[in-house]
Amino acid sequence: MDRRTLLSAGAFAALALPPAAESAPAAASGMRFDHVSLNVRDFEGALDWYRSKLGFHVEVAWRVGALNGKRLAYLRLNDTTLELVEADAGGAGLPEAMSFPEHFARTGYGHLCFRVDNAEAMLDGLAAEGVPTFVRAETYDLDGTPFQRRVGFVKDMEDNVLEFGEPLRRTG
Secondary structure (H helix, E strand, O other): OOHHHHHHHHHHHHHHOOOHHHHOOHHHOOOOOOOEEEEEOOHHHHHHHHHHHHOOEEEEEEEEHHHOOEEEEEEEEOOEEEEEEEOOOOOOOOOOOOOHHHHHOOOOOOOEEEEOOOHHHHHHHHHHOOOOEEEEEEEEEOOOOOEEEEEEEEEOOOOOEEEEEOOOEEOO
């Protein structure tokens, strides 16, 4: 299965779902996305990477005494919150994805996606900062829908995959 098929199948499935308001329990009616938590081996390095490469700022950082002083931080950029969590020493993560199809063949955490106005410009800016492109920016038709989307991917300093996606565009 190629990249286009993988992206198209997932996007079509998302568009085919009923609106949340029709199927959500009453208690979830005011629910909003809050944050994504990312466990990292090098806490200070991750703080620096997300600040210097993507422009996040530390909203609050703290230690959890009940977890032997583990460090955590909420990083903010516009309306996005990323929680960095200091992983245990020797903690194992997912093996690094060496190819785009391999990345999509896994279960669990896939990638973080940030909406941008221009995916290629974002990748070019990161490349100038020494961040190599994992998958170059391409426009994909979302098969079976009247939409397409331009996206590109990089990896952070711990090989977590980050997507930069432009808003959906109608093709017809």
